[in-house]
Amino acid sequence: MTQKITSCILVFFGFWLSCCSNPKEPEFLPAQYVNPFIGASTSVGAAGVYHGLGKTFPGATTPYGMVQVSPNTITGGDNGSGYSDEHQTIEGFAFTQMSGVGWFGDLGNFLVMPTTGKLKTVAGKEDGNIAGYRSHYSKETEIAQAGYYAVNLSDYNIKVETTAAPHSGMIRFTFPQNKESRIQIDLARRVGGTSTKQYVRKADSHSIQGWMRCTPEGGGWGDGEGNADYTVYFYARFSKPLDNYGFWSADIKADWSRKRDDVVAIPYLKKVDEADIIVGQTQLEGKHLGFFSEFETQTDEVVTLQVGISFVDMEGAEKNFKRELAGKEFDAVKAEATSLWNQELSRIKIQGGTEEQKTIFYTALYHTMIDPRSFTDVDGRYIGGDKQIHKSTGFTKRTIFSGWDVFRSQFPLQTIINPRLVSDQLNSLITLADESGKGYYERWELLNAYSGCMIGNPALSVLADAYVKGIRDYDLEKAYQYAVQTSKKFGNDKLGYTGPPFSISNTLEYAYTDWCIAQLAEGLGKKQEAALFRQKGQAYHHIFDQEKGWFRPRTNDGSWEAWPEQGRTKEWYGAIESNPYQQGWFVPHDIPGMIALMGGRDKTLADLTNFFEKTPEHMRWNDYYNHANEPVHLVPFLFNHLDAAWMTQKWTRHICETAYKNSVEGIVGNEDVGQMSAWYVLAAAGIHPSCPGSTRYEITSPLFDEVTFKTDPKYFSGKPFTIKAHNNTAENIYIQKALLNGKPHDKCYLDFQEMVSGGKLELFMGKEPNPEWGVQKKI
Structure with missing residues (x-):
């Protein structure tokens, strides 16, 4: 009797616990939604235009990591990521990659390939004109996840798996039975060219070290x-x-060119194919080297390679290896990489939406977290713009700043979810201007290079945007002085506008970034300078042709360039990678002034509506709203400024659902180092700036029922900010009314501080537009 009573008590107690306690919620693991194959194509044919598609890589990396261990299918051409899905062979697995770049790419260093049989020293060509060590691979066996990639190399019957740590990477090979198995490393290889000198030595019985x-x-x-x-x-x-x-x-002749087309030409490849094989030495220096280690393997024998990478010195590479990989099994490294991704991706949590939309969203967020990557070793050292070793104090030195692209969405996104990253980037740009002795900001920085890629002064936008949002842990006075010097070097000062070849693009972008300096000057109490730069921000007036009713390029003598037959849809007419119709909307810092210049609200609204309605359904490269390239990325949010907020809601929904897919062709243009994806993340969440450097974020139609942003307590409140969409469906895309922290919110925008202070924006959705919501009240 006593036993039965005790059992009953235990059962009741267990029932009480299950009913009355708060069971732990399932752990949120957003990395499971990441599909790194999205955008992994450089195909011009699939894109229908010379710029190709996303140009992302599918290999393993960690958030903002120095190392990316990824398959490479091609060396030359316009293939910045080193991989394109339509290729049928893999030439190796490199430990550094670029993501989504539109120019001729770089990195792709330390190319590792497992092989069997006779040693070949050249990768060869996919068409078979030159035989080499590259291998066909089975598309069905390809797996890409956040922090992991796997594939079977069918020519060798070898399974390859890669994973990464922040400064190092690891490959696991599963070999067949073979007396001539090997791992070979092409030390000369580089995307779009070659390293020009290499050194390698045997460090101990299992290790090599060196440089390229x-x-x-x-x-x-x-x-x-x-x-x-x-x-x-x-x-x-x-x-x-x-x-x-x-x-x-390989004995490469001293007078041979070694650039992207040269190194894949038949004469060059034949010379590499005839390379001398050298044994019996422990070290070698040369101008086109490779290394190999041969061994016998049994069926399904596992062999691993662990690699530390540094841009500082060999000691740095070894330290990075020892800190992150020494003594660890592959699965442990992979688990740590996955954990890092779950941690970073959890900065934004979504509810609702389809499984496809969740995959697109978290893959987009993933792509925003590749760059700007760490350039600092585990001991804090980095190579500065003076080629000397420095040690970072209070920040992580970062590299790959695709300024012309990322100032529009990528950095405004990071100001919300990762202000420390923004601070790191500004400190990195300031120290580069310092250490290099140049004293101005580079617009597109790569590994300390002042590349001069694209136009404008985008670093000034990132600086002003950070400053007005309270991100200020860098040398403010030095930051301001370098901003002024940048404007003097690249700006509208000489003529009051900028002449050929990109008169419209340059004049408008310089006017905007001069306004950005005014924002900073105002905050620093430099009233006179603020007024000066605010006036310089009006330079856009000087290139508006009243006769044509649009922006028109001027020559250096003040005359207009001849008006083309296509009019303002003529690509490259005064505009870079765009046309005047696309570029001409870029006056984000003075939208009322732009509207007045264009003939007032009604005329501007009609023209903007026409701009979108003539956009083809496929959303790829075109003469109207060309989402495949950056100049138009702020344009959908102009409707909010024209008392037509419902049209911002209509078009951002359309862009999210049309220009982004869960497929290799899922990004309609180059990913551009996080910009294309950041646009999606913000717009799909229901917010996006119309003018970085201002604290205003436009409200638009969210894809998801609920989106929650974490905020950093070191910079902001630390309280979450949530956007909740009631009655949200694929048909209910229009905002009917809104509440901010429970109170009616009639504005079609939010202030940055309203978000990072924490709270909730509630949007009530419907099928029909509400033309009254968000209308600016006239006083």
């Missing part, structure tokens, strides 16, 4: 025009002992 020198003479960024000049250092540990190893050295 990459200069503009070897092509790379912009086929050498981007001035990329860096050295990659490595420390690599093999799980198999180095009992049978050697080098190959």
Whole structure:
């Protein structure tokens, strides 16, 4: 009897616990939604235009990590990521990659390939004109996840798996039975060219270390025009002992060019194919080297390679390896990478939407978290703009700043979810201006290079945007002085506008970033300078042709350039990678002034409506709203300024659902180092700036029922900010009314401080537009 009573009490107690306690919510694991294949195509044919598609890479990396271990299918051409899905062969797995760049790419260093049989020293060509060590692969076996990639190389029957840590990476090979198995490393290889000098030595019974020198003479960024000049250092540990190893050295003639088209030409490839095989030495320096280690393997034998990477020195590479990989199994490293991704991606939590939309969203957020990547070793050292070793104090030195792209959405997104990253980037740009002795900000920085890629002064936008939002942990006075010097070097000062070849694009962007300096000057109490730069921000008036009713390029003598037959839809007419119709909407800092210049609200609204209605359904490269390129990315939010907020809601929904897909072709233009994806993240969440450098964020129609942003307590309140969409469906895309923290909110925008202070914006959705919501009240 006592036993039965006790059992009953225990059962009741367990029932009480299950009913009355608060069970722990399932852990939120957003990395499961990441599909790194989205955008992984450089195909011009699929894009229908010379710029290709997303140009992302599918390999393993960590958030803002120095290392990316990714398959490479191609070396030359306009293939910045080194990979394109339509290719049928893989030439190796590199430990550095660029993501989504539109210019001729770089990195792709330390190319590792497992092989069997006779040693080949050249990758060869996919069409078979030159045989080499590249291998066909099975598309069905490809797996790409956040922090992991796997594939089967069908020519060798070898399974390859890659994972990464922030400064290092690891590959796991599963070999077949073979007496001539090997791991070989092409030390000369580089996307879009070659490293020009290499050094490698056997460090111990299982390890090698060395470096690869990459200069503009070897092509790379912009086929050498981007001035990329860096050295990659490595420390690599093999799980198999180095009992049978050697080098190959190709005798490249001193007068041969070594740029992107040269290194894939038949004469060059034949010279590499004839490379000398060198054994019996422990070290080698040369101008086109490779290393190999041979061994016998049994069926399904696992062999691993662990590699530390540094841009500082060989000791740095070894330290990075020891801190992150030494003694760790592959699965443990992979788990740590996944954990890092879950941690970072959890900065935004979504509810609702389809599984496809969740995958697109978190993959987009993932792509915003690749750059600007760490340039600092685990001990805090980095190479500065003076080629000397420095140690970062209070910030992480970062690199790859695609300024012309990322000032529009990528950095405004980071100001909300990762202000420390914004601070790091500004400190990195300031120290580069300092250490290089140049004293101005670079617009597109790569590994300390002042590449001069694209136009404008985008760093000034990032600086002003950070400053007005309270992100100020950098040398403010120095930041301001370098901003002024940047405007003097690149700006409208000489003529009051800028002449050919990109008169419209440059004049408008310089006017905007001069206004950005005014924002900073005002905050620093420099009233007179603020007034001066605010006036310079009006330079856009000087290139507006009243006769044509639009912006028109001027020559240096003040005359207009001849008006083309296509009118303002003529691409490259005074505008870079765009036309005057697309570029002409870019006066974000003075939208009322722009509207007045264009003939008033009604005329401007009609023209803007026409701009969108003539956009083709496929949303790829076109003469109207060309979402495939950055100049138009702020344009959908102009409707909010024209008392037509419902049209911002209509078109951002349409863009999100049409220009982004869960597929290799899922980004309609180059990813551009996070910009295309950041636009999606913000717009799909229901907010986006119309003018970085202002604290105003436009409200639009969210894809998801609920989106919650974490805020950083070191910079802001630390309280979450949530956007809740009631009655949200694929048909109910229009905002009927809104509440902010429970009170009616009639404005079609929010202030940044209203978001980072925490709280909730509630949007009530419906099928029909509400033309009255968000209308600016006239006084």
